[in-house]
Amino acid sequence: MTETMTGAAAEAVTGAAAGSAAPGTAGPAEAPAGPALSRLADDDLDLLLLIRHFELTLLRLYGRGELNGTTHTCLGQEYVPVALRPLLGPGDFVLSNHRGHGHYLARFGDAHGLLAEIMGREGAVCGGVGGSQHIHRDRYLSTGVQGESLPVAAGVALHLRRAEPGALACVYIGDGTWGEGAVYEALNLAALWDLPLLVVVENNGIAQSTPTGAHLAGSIAGRAAAFGIDHHPVVSADVNEIRPALAPLVARVREGRPLVAEFRTHRLGPHSKGDDTRPPAQVRAARAHDWYARYAHDHPGHLHPADERVRARVEEIAAEVAARPPSRWSPCA
Numbered sequence: 001m002t003e004t005m006t007g008a009a010a011e012a013v014t015g016a017a018a019g020s021a022a023p024g025t026a027g028p029a030e031a032p033a034g035p036a037l038s039r040l041a042d043d044d045l046d047l048l049l050l051i052r053h054f055e056l057t058l059l060r061l062y063g064r065g066e067l068n069g070t071t072h073t074c075l076g077q078e079y080v081p082v083a084l085r086p087l088l089g090p091g092d093f094v095l096s097n098h099r100g101h102g103h104y105l106a107r108f109g110d111a112h113g114l115l116a117e118i119m120g121r122e123g124a125v126c127g128g129v130g131g132s133q134h135i136h137r138d139r140y141l142s143t144g145v146q147g148e149s150l151p152v153a154a155g156v157a158l159h160l161r162r163a164e165p166g167a168l169a170c171v172y173i174g175d176g177t178w179g180e181g182a183v184y185e186a187l188n189l190a191a192l193w194d195l196p197l198l199v200v201v202e203n204n205g206i207a208q209s210t211p212t213g214a215h216l217a218g219s220i221a222g223r224a225a226a227f228g229i230d231h232h233p234v235v236s237a238d239v240n241e242i243r244p245a246l247a248p249l250v251a252r253v254r255e256g257r258p259l260v261a262e263f264r265t266h267r268l269g270p271h272s273k274g275d276d277t278r279p280p281a282q283v284r285a286a287r288a289h290d291w292y293a294r295y296a297h298d299h300p301g302h303l304h305p306a307d308e309r310v311r312a313r314v315e316e317i318a319a320e321v322a323a324r325p326p327s328r329w330s331p332c333a
C-alpha cells in the first residue's frame with residue numbers, strides 16, 4: 001500500500017461523490033443504509049459540502065505531489081461538527097485532533113487559511129508551521145498527539161468555570177484515544193470538579209488499522225459511567241435530529257455537568273492517505289452509511305446544485321491558494 005494517493009483513488013474514497021469507483025478500490029458503495037435523512041437548512045448543507053470538497057481536494061493535491069507532510073480526512077464524519085456548530089459559541093474552546101479539518105471549518109468557515117496552512121502558503125492560519133494537525137486560532141487548538149487534548153481541555157474548563165461561567169471546553173477524540181491513560185485523569189477531574197467539559201467522541205469503529213473491538217474493552221458508555229459522567233449516544237447522521245437532542249445536554253455542560261457525546265460514525269477513507277487495511281466489503285459498508293450518498297438519494301434536487309456550486313468554489317480556492325507565495329513564520333513575529 002502506498003502512502004500517496006492518486007486523484008482517481010481520492011474520488012473512489014467516496015464513490016458516490018465521483019459516481020463510480022476506480023480500479024483496484026473498494027468498488028461502488030452498497031445501496032444507501034439508514035433511515036431517510038430530513039431536508040437540511042441551506043447553510044448546513046453548504047458547510048457539509050465545503051468540508052467534503054475540501055477533503056477530496058486535499059487528497060487530489062497529495063496525489064499530484066502538491067502537499068507535504070501528512071493529512072487525515074474526516075470524509076463521512078463531516079456531520080458531527082456541523083451538528084454541533086450552532087451549539088458552540090465564540091467564548092467556548094474547541095480542542096481538536098489529527099482528523100480536525102471539519103472541526104476547524106465548522107468553527108471558522110475559513111478554507112483559504114486552512115488550505116494555506118496545509119500547503120505552506122501566504123495567509124496560513126499558523127504561518128505554515130502547524131500543517132494539517134497543529135492549528136491554533138483564537139479559542140481553537142488542535143494536536144496530533146492522541147489524548148493530549150483531554151487534560152488540556154479539563155484545565156481550560158476549570159479556568160472557564162472560574163473566570164467565565166457559562167462557557168465550555170469541547171474536545172474531539174476518537175474511539176482509539178480511549179486507550180490513553182490521560183483521558184481518565186481528565187474525566188476524573190471533570191467529574192470531581194464539575195467542569196464544563198464536552199467530550200465529543202467520533203467512534204468510527206477503527207483506530208488507524210485496529211478495529212474498536214480489538215482495542216477497547218467494555219464500552220465508552222461504561223467508562224463514562226465509571227466516573228458518573230453522562231453519556232449520550234448518537235447513531236443518527238441527521239443534523240436536524242442530532243442537534244436538538246444535544247442542545248439541552250450541552251446547556252447542562254455549561255452549568256458544570258460534563259458530558260460524553262458518542263457519535264457512532266464511519267470513516268470512508270484510509271486512516272491517512274493510502275493506508276486503508278480494511279477489506280473492500282467493509283469499506284463498501286462504511287460508504288453505504290455516507291450522509292452524502294444518502295442525501296443524494298433522499299434529496300437529489302437539493303444536493304446536486306449545492307454540490308456543484310461548492311465543488312467549484314473549493315476548486316477556485318485551491319487554485320488561488322496554490323498560486324500564493326510560500327508562507328513565512330518567525331518566532332519573534
Ligand SMILES: Cc1ncc(C[n+]2csc(CCOP(=O)(O)OP(=O)(O)O)c2C)c(N)n1
Binds near residue numbers: 146174207267271
Ligand atoms: C500518543 C499517540 N500515539 C499514537 C499516535 C499515532 N496515531 C495517530 S491517529 C491514531 C489512531 C487514532 O484512532 P482514533 O482515536 O480512533 O481516531 P481516528 O483516527 O479513528 O479518527 C494513531 C495510533 C499518535 N498520534 N499519538
Ligand SMILES: [Mg+2]
Binds near residue numbers: 175176202204205208
Ligand atoms: Mg477511530
